Each structure stands twice: as structure tokens, then as C-alpha cells.
Amino acid sequence: MRDLSTEILIQVMEDVIEDLHGHVHRVSDLAVNLGTGLGLEGEDLKRLALAGVLHDVGKIHLDPGILGKPGPLTEEERELMRRHPELGFAMTRNRLDPKVAEAILYHHERYDGNGYPFGLRGPEIPILSRVILVADAFDAMTSVRAYQPALPVEYAVDEIRRNSGTQFDPGVVEVFLDLAERDMLPRALAG
Numbered sequence: 487m488r489d490l491s492t493e494i495l496i497q498v499m500e501d502v503i504e505d506l507h508g509h510v511h512r513v514s515d516l517a518v519n520l521g522t523g524l525g526l527e528g529e530d531l532k533r534l535a536l537a538g539v540l541h542d543v544g545k546i547h548l549d550p551g552i553l554g555k556p557g558p559l560t561e562e563e564r565e566l567m568r569r570h571p572e573l574g575f576a577m578t579r580n581r582l583d584p585k586v587a588e589a590i591l592y593h594h595e596r597y598d599g600n601g602y603p604f605g606l607r608g609p610e611i612p613i614l615s616r617v618i619l620v621a622d623a624f625d626a627m628t629s630v631r632a633y634q635p636a637l638p639v640e641y642a643v644d645e646i647r648r649n650s651g652t653q654f655d656p657g658v659v660e661v662f663l664d665l666a667e668r669d670m671l672p673r674a675l676a677g
């Protein structure tokens with residue numbers, strides 16, 4: 487399904503950025519489950535799977551010292567970090583399906599318009615990006631990160647419920663909560 491250059495890119499990304507190792511595949515799987523629950527099908531699910539894996543690929547260009555920093559980032563470091571969606575878009579726009587590149591570009595936009603890089607809101611944000619945001623948030627909270635230990639699944643589910651309509655698309659959250667209720671959320675190998 488994925489060509490060799492994409493496979494190599496994914497491998498490099500996981501080797502170089504410790505926090506992304508394994509994470510990107512769990513995000514991809516959860517995103518596809520959410521997309522299926524939303525009624526997406528065919529090509530859209532394939533795009534979601536690929537954009538789910540590659541959403542943070544732009545971080546390859548960032549300073550490893552910032553990516554692996556255990557404490558909070560300075561304002562300047564945060565600004566650099568916030569460039570990763572555009573860097574990922576630049577890497578993929580001429581190589582992959584344009585909708586995959588777009589899903590990467592908008593994966594930190596928030597439903598209420600307070601996200602980045604553009605502050606798009608609601609349905610202006612491509613649905614693939616709105617789905618990835620929820621899957622990414624859940625897995626980031628429940629896996630070990632340079633800056634935090636893994637948080638309990640129940641906590642992460644509550645956070646996503648609490649931020650429905652502000653950070654997250656309520657339609658995506660509804661499908662997410664349904665998966666949670668049926669105990670179908672992926673569990674990171676935390677520890």
C-alpha cells in the first residue's frame with residue numbers, strides 16, 4: 487500500500503524522534519476507527535491511515551533538543567515547534583495525495599478557531615485533520631512523553647469529552663466516546 491520511500495520516511499521519523507516511536511501507528515489506527523464511525527470510506531480511510539502516520543513528520547526538521555526537552559518550552563521554542571505542520575506539508579505536498587498533505591497541514595487547528603497555523607474553525611478544517619487531532623490527543627496523553635508520564639485512559643477520555651466543541655469537533659468526540667464505552671481504544675504500552 488505504501489511505497490518504499492514512504493516506508494523509509496516513516497522509519498526514519500520513528501528512529502529519530504523517540505516520542506513518535508509507535509505513537510504514529512496507534513494514531514493512524516484510532517483515526518481510521520474514528521473515520522469509519524463517522525461514515526468515511528474507501529480513499530478517505532486510506533488517506534486517514536497515511537496522514538495519521540505522517541502527521542508529525544515535519545518534526546524531523548526541528549532541533550532534537552527541543553523535541554526531547556523534559557520541561558516546558560520557552561516562547562521561542564514553542565514558536566519553532568509550531569512550525570511542524572507547515573514543514574510536514576512542504577515535505578509531502580508534491581509527493582503524496584494532496585488531501586494527505588492538507589490533513590498534515592491542519593492537524594493542530596482547533597474547532598473553535600484557536601489552533602494553528604491558520605486559526606481555521608469548525609468545518610473549515612478538513613475532516614481528516616479534525617479526526618487526527620482527537621486520535622493524536624488521546625495517544626499523546628496515554629503514552630510516555632519526554633515531558634510527561636503516561637496518564638490514565640479514563641483521564642484522557644474525560645479531557646477529550648471536556649474539550650468537545652472547543653478544541654475538538656463534537657461529531658468526532660461522539661464517535662470517540664462510543665469507542666471508549668465499548669473499550670475499543672488502543673492502549674499504549676506505557677511503562
Ligand SMILES: [Fe+2]
Pocket residue numbers: 541542570593594
Ligand atoms: Fe503535531
